[in-house]
Amino acid sequence: MKLYDFLESGNGYKCRLLLSQLGRPFELVLLDILRGETRTPDFLARNPNGRIPLLELDDGRRLVESGAILLYLAEGTPFLPDDPFARAEVCQWLFFEQYSHEPNIAVARFWRHFQWAERAGDPYWERALAERQAQGRAALEVMETHLQSRDFFVDERYTIADVALYAYTHVADEGGFDLAPHRAVRAWLDRVADQPGHVPITQADFDA
Amino acid sequence: MKLYDFLESGNGYKCRLLLSQLGRPFELVLLDILRGETRTPDFLARNPNGRIPLLELDDGRRLVESGAILLYLAEGTPFLPDDPFARAEVCQWLFFEQYSHEPNIAVARFWRHFQWAERAGDPYWERALAERQAQGRAALEVMETHLQSRDFFVDERYTIADVALYAYTHVADEGGFDLAPHRAVRAWLDRVADQPGHVPITQADFDA
Structure with a gap:
């Protein structure tokens, strides 16, 4: 399998983390989204939406959207429960x-x-950032409420729900978010980082 | 089952449309999101994220997020393929x-x-709307490209992928989008509307 990806992307990281924890070999094809490498004719032929991550199977079939890739890879593994409601x-x-x-x-x-060098000082982008940050804090609050009585998001065990939410939560400070008030979220981040096979977001070498 | 919903919501409509096409009886509990009825303490106890649609099963278990509700209801039916890749x-x-x-x-x-009465004339909201519209046109273009060689989104048959994308595409004109150039999208909208059990977005009465 090939994973087309950008190393700083949390969406790509979700797939790398799960592949690592599943012990599945894959080739990482790194593209620089900051230099338009996902908007070339070659990549747009693979994904008309021009986004990574993109998983290419050995038979050439392709899948995009990190959530869909996680569900596909986790099927039949302990990372996705069998029970329909779970x-x-x-x-x-x-x-x-x-x-x-x-x-x-x-x-x-x-x-x-x-991208702040090109956006800073523009009142539109300052306000847009503040709006996103307010909504991001609301999302963290939803997570905090849920985790106050649980160790993991679903079924009291580590699943791809935790993989998906870990990816950008653990680097939320880079978006200007302060996790200090979110004690349950911070304890959960530690539990996720302690799982077997855990890898950091910028790891590029995978031995399978 | 109870579906907590707002009649003009496309996210809620996805669930109503699938429930109707599955012939499954449900009680529709209408909330007015414009009057804050999804942000009351009572509703926040049901969904801390304060959003409809919310599906409440007869045993009291609750599910939110339209995509998750569609996947749950479609499992084991012709609306969701059995093949793992599909x-x-x-x-x-x-x-x-x-x-x-x-x-x-x-x-x-x-x-x-x-909400335009309270946003019109504010340069921030005018620009925010223009940004959303530009990205919305890009999404319609992705759909148009995909549908130029297909009748439905996946597996050459009507699935919950079509249900989900139909919901807001068929009322895109209310967001200022012109579907005239999107011939493949318009033909697909007609095919979806022709499916057995189809109901309009504002239908509130369901006999099951």
Whole structure:
């Protein structure tokens, strides 16, 4: 399998982390999204939406969207429950991550961390950042409430719901978020980082 | 089952449409999101993220996020393929809808259709709307490209990927989007509307 990816991407990291924990070999094809390498004709032929991560199977079939890649890879493994309702709860958190969490926490991080030189001082982008940060804090509060009585998001065990939410939460400070008040979230981050096979976000070498 | 919902919501409509096509009885509990009825203590106890749709099973278990509700209800039915890769492709389009489509097309519609009196004339909101509309047009272009060689999004048949993408595409004009140039999208909208058990977005009465 090939994973087309950008090392600083939390969406790509979710896939790398799960592949590592599953012990599945893959080739990492790194593209620089900051230099438009996901908007070339060659890459747009692979994904017309121009986004990484993209998983290419050995037979050439391709899959995009980190949540879909996680669900595909986790099927039949301990990272995705068999029980229909527990599976649905995993999906619920994957969609929460992509709708309420990533567009605020990851986008605030992307703007501040990679693009602030070109946005700083523009009142539009200052206000847009503040809006995203306010909504990102609300998403962290939803996580905090949920984790106050649980060790993991679903089924009292580590699943791809935790993988997905860990990716951008553990670098939320780069988006200007302060996790200090979120004690349950911080304890959960530690539990996730302690899982067997855990790798850091910028690890590029994978032995399988 | 109870579905907590807002009739003009495309996210809620996805669930109503699938429930209708599955012939499953449900009670519709309508909340007015414009009057804060999803931010009351009572509703926040059901969903701390304060959003509809919310599916409450007869045993009291609750599920949120339209994509997760669709996957849960469609399991074991013709609306979700059995083949693992085709299932993953369905999920891919569900996540595309929630990340690249809904936040642009549905949000532009929500601002223009329900909240423009309080936003019009503010340069921030005028520019924010223009940004969402540009990204919404890009999402429609991805759909157009995909549908130019296909009748439905996945597996050459009507699945919950079509249900999810139909919901806000068929009312995209209310967000200021012109579907005239998107011939393949328009032909697909007609095919979806022709499916057995189809109901319009504002239908509130369901006999099951």
